[in-house]
Amino acid sequence: MEDLVIRDADVVDGSGADAYRADVVIDAGRIVSIVKEAAAAGCQRPRAMREIDAEGLVLSPGFIDMHAHSDLALLRDPDHSAKAAQGVTLEVLGQDGLSYAPVDDRTLEGVRRAITGWNGYGEDIDFDWRSVGEYLDRLDRGIAVNAAYLIPQGTVRALVVGWEDREATPDELDRMRRLVAEGLEQGAVGLSSGLTYTPGMYAENAELTELCRVVASYGGYYCPHHRSYGAGALEAYAEMVDLTREADCPLHLAHATMNFGVNEGRAPELLALLDRALDAGADITLDTYPYTPGCTTLAALLPSWASEGGPREILARLTDPATAERIRYDLEVTGSDGCHGVPVEWETVEISGVTDPGLADVVGRTVRQAAELRGETPWATAHRLLVGDRLGTTILQHVGHEENVRAIMRHRAHTGGSDGILRGSKPHPRAYGTFPRYLGHYVRELGVLTLEECVAHLTSRPAARLRLPDRGLVREGYRADLVLFDPETVAPGATFDEPRRLPAGIPYVLVDGRFVIEDGRRTDVLAGRSVRRAPR
Secondary structure (H helix, E strand, O other), X not given: OEEEEEEEEEEOOOOOOOOEEEEEEEEOOEEEEEEEOHHHHOOOOOOEEEEXXXXXXXXXXXXXXXXXXXXXXXXXXXXXXXXXXXXXXXXXXXXXXXXXXXXXHHHHHHHHHHOHHHHOOOOOOOOOOOOHHHHHHHHOOOEOOEEEEEEEHHHHHHHHOOOOOOOOOHHHHHHHHHHHHHHHHOOOOEEEXXXXXXXXXXXXXXXXXXXXXXXXXXXXXXXXXXXOOOOOHHHHHHHHHHHHHHXXXXXXXXXXXXOXXXXXXXXXXXXXXXXXXXXXXXXXXXXXXXXXXXXXXHHHHOOHHHHOOOHHHHHHHHOOHHHHHXXXXXXXXXXXXXXXXXXXXXXXXXXXXXXXXXXXXXXOOEHHHHHHHXXXXXHHXXXXXXHHOOOOOEEEEOOOOHHHHHHHHOOOOEEEOOOEOOOOOOOOOHHHHHHHXXXXXXXXXXXXXXXXXXXXXXXXXXXXXXXXXXXXOOOOOOEXXXXXXXXOXXXXXXXXXXXXXXXXXXXXXEEOOEXXXXXXXXXXXXXXXXXXXXXX
């Protein structure tokens, strides 16, 4: 007898087709049969060792988070309710060009310090891997949800070239090509870049094109956080489209937003650019989160020249008064490339987390508000945080536009990604609320997407980008990574004031046919594993 039958579910199968009523039978981690309209037809109902009455619930494929920062959280926190409770059954890690493989001891230390604000320093983690394959093997010991991995181009450059702003030599470029090929052979699904983060930003397009040629030869895709989301955003998008066309490499645009005042109402221009490329045969997808504020580290706003050499050199520059003043001028007057070419507006920069508990009084305040309480300039407050918190401060940037968010999420190439940073006292609520917010706010309340369209955006589209042959649809023979949710009540619990509240209306989540969420509560099941690139 099979393991489980889910009875009388309204199946939204991920294809975009209309929902239908069915009994769905699961055994050994896979969907073994789908009996449509079984009760109405009066036919023999399938039986199993366990039955779930899904009357009033939608059954869909598990959601795929195309932009996650859970690289250490999956190892640190077996519960991982932040994602499991949303119905996420697969996350894509290694984002924005910086993560923890491939590394050597020297590079690992620099990366850990550079992205402390994203993942913590990791003093509670045994970094017993160095290669991509070894990191994926570590995930295979058991995690809450599945995970795929992008090779981080910035980490590769740090390993080969260092943190300096210079062109790679031919020998260095050859070594970077080999490292990317090795990572893909070991199971990575593609390559990411963070082109406003050091040291990835120091790569010229010719270097990136050569790496993308390697990615394309293995059937992977390139996922850039491109060079600007503010001034020059459209040019930065076009640059990535042209680069990947030259390399004949599929492109997935990370957190494809149009932010800052210079881009208000300009989403149609971006979408027209992408449509022209798609109509000409380009292979392009993108992801977004359904919120207007962004989230990063305070140090990410610094100009690239101030970040050259890595965290130690940044701190040295900040402690030199003349250099610190030059940094301030770039931030507040010129418009730092780290702040996307836009002069920083400190009233939009909210402090969401610090690593030093002694600085916790500023969390939840904008830099301008924190400065006013101390009677100092905003730069003095920002400088104090950068130095005192050793670059570990995380921030929200309230610079987005709702009309842009809605326009982009309707696009034919759109998928969902939380870009969720799980650290900090007040993280962005997207880490805990992205997927139920799509279903509750943008489907049920606003009607921006139909339920069937939205589920396709969150399931089959990302599965196709990842080239997963047996995920992303409710189909016989497919993996039983599934979500049962109530379309009338599904909603995020997370808010900007209480960002770690879990969602409502998602009573069941299965990974590999096993319940990770049951009756709305996290079980102790660790059914997740690494999901590795399919051979060509």
